[in-house]
Amino acid sequence: LTDVARDVQYYAEVEIGSNMQKFRLDLDTGSSDLWVADITCKTRRRRFIKANSTTFKPVVGKFQISYGDGSAVKGFFGQDRVNVGGLVIEDQVIGLATAQSMSFSNDVIDGILGLGFNSISCMPGTLTPMDNMIKQNLIQSPIFSVWLGRSTEGGGGEYRFGSYDPERIDGELTWCPVTVKRYWQIKCDGLFFGDVDLQLASDVIVDTGTTLVIVPTDVAKAI
Structure with missing residues (x-):
């Protein structure tokens, strides 16, 4: 990429x-x-x-x-x-x-x-x-699988079809069930900003075509 x-x-x-x-x-x-x-x-x-x-x-x-x-x-x-x-x-x-x-x-x-x-x-x-x-x-x-590199660390990235690269994973691989087979929609149990619990528990979409992290207004204000 x-x-x-x-x-x-x-x-x-x-x-x-x-x-x-x-x-x-x-x-x-x-x-x-x-x-x-x-x-x-x-x-x-x-x-x-x-x-x-x-x-x-x-x-x-x-x-x-x-x-x-x-x-x-x-x-x-x-x-x-x-x-x-x-x-x-x-x-x-x-x-x-x-x-x-x-x-x-x-x-x-x-x-x-x-x-x-x-x-x-x-x-x-x-x-x-x-x-x-x-x-x-x-x-x-x-x-x-997808890995998006940070520009501060050299940028780039990669998609792998049919597999994933274990070298790109820090820790154990975690699986989340897709809640609705439309988008890659999963259940978010919570969201933390540092040590602050932002009280967000809802379905979220993993969207590589969106630049920003989009959250409700009250959560954005808390951040």
């Missing part, structure tokens, strides 16, 4: 198509869809030229996605080969954006690869990249 603006954002370089067109994608656990800009999209970012890929297939349908920060993207479907860190997914349905919010055009990323559950996909009836990795037997176990 590449660390942007001192831990504000991280992206991975992903290749799409037979000619391996390169895109900087935000690997986002808070959404479930994969999209990049189509060649017809007005953007400063990289665009997918489907005519240059011999493995591209058109797919009937259109999509529109709105994100929590107010940004949005819309376009049509396609299907092609996707290479994520050496794992080559065949016939992955992707969104090809024909229009997007200005914030995407001004960003360093070219699109988003969602790692959430299929139930929140804006492309109904399709398999997410993670689902396809499992179905196509590309990974050993149906898991992925």
